[in-house]
Amino acid sequence: MTDPIRTLIAANWKMHGDLGWATKPAQFEDLMPAADRAHLDVLICPPAILLTALTSSAEAAHVRLGGQDIHAAVSGAHTGQMSAEMFANAGATYIIVGHSECRAAGDTDADVYAKAEAAARAGLTPIICVGETLDQREAGDALSVVQDQITASVPEISDYVIAYEPVWAIGTGKVATPQDVAEMHDAIRDQVGEGVRLLYGGSVKPANAEALLALENVNGALIGGAGLDMESLAEIAKLAPKHG
Ligand code: PGA
Numbered sequence: 001m002t003d004p005i006r007t008l009i010a011a012n013w014k015m016h017g018d019l020g021w022a023t024k025p026a027q028f029e030d031l032m033p034a035a036d037r038a039h040l041d042v043l044i045c046p047p048a049i050l051l052t053a054l055t056s057s058a059e060a061a062h063v064r065l066g067g068q069d070i071h072a073a074v075s076g077a078h079t080g081q082m083s084a085e086m087f088a089n090a091g092a093t094y095i096i097v098g099h100s101e102c103r104a105a106g107d108t109d110a111d112v113y114a115k116a117e118a119a120a121r122a123g124l125t126p127i128i129c130v131g132e133t134l135d136q137r138e139a140g141d142a143l144s145v146v147q148d149q150i151t152a153s154v155p156e157i158s159d160y161v162i163a164y165e166p167v168w169a170i171g172t173g174k175v176a177t178p179q180d181v182a183e184m185h186d187a188i189r190d191q192v193g194e195g196v197r198l199l200y201g202g203s204v205k206p207a208n209a210e211a212l213l214a215l216e217n218v219n220g221a222l223i224g225g226a227g228l229d230m231e232s233l234a235e236i237a238k239l240a241p242k243h244g
Helices: 020-031 046-062 084-089 101-102 110-122 134-138 142-153 178-192 206-213 229-240
Strands: 007-013 040-047 065-068 094-095 126-132 159-164 197-201 220-223
Touching: 007 197, 007 229, 020 040, 020 046, 020 229, 040 094, 040 229, 046 065, 046 142, 084 110, 094 110, 110 126, 110 142, 126 142, 134 142, 159 178, 178 197, 178 206, 206 220, 206 229, 220 229
Parallel strands: 007 040, 007 220, 040 065, 065 094, 094 126, 126 159, 159 197, 197 220
Antiparallel strands: none
């Protein structure tokens, strides 16, 4: 019997927030003290420019910080870009790569692979996002699309997280059914093996989180809209099962 995988509750703030949001980790700690969440990790991925403003509050609140995307190079003439090393230096421990919003803006599986490798190079854990579109699901191709994305975008690294985020469920209020999520996550587990954290993402809210987080191969959630508000993020975190 292997140890149960620690749950990861991750908020992706996308392009939301300002310096006033530096108090949010402390708000989270008030709502759900670290002593009540020894069984899980809480992660906030703010816009990069806010990262250093959050570091002391996040550290005090035992909340981890991550970035939302990186350039694969260490440094260079890449205007507007940031490297994994820069995120590590600023206090991040995770990096989201291959989010469907970045894939829609041009990131290919090969780009995602290179970014995930770059994250590992800098000692960060990449959260590698995969997910099918509505057309692909309706054509019956959801499983093969996701399996192909994993094959092509996960490099040979030991520490990574997969986030399954059906594109049609992101920011739409449409959540995949627990049955659809279970089927997909079981297939991903077969593909990547034991030990890899598998997150579900796409309109996760306090109202639907319990059923999703209870699934055997769901080890946490990647949360957009509901992760901007610490009350809903804490409510979701409180619904994560305590293993053992
Ligand atoms: P959502 O976003 O929770 O607002 O649907 C999820 C995500 O994009 O990671």
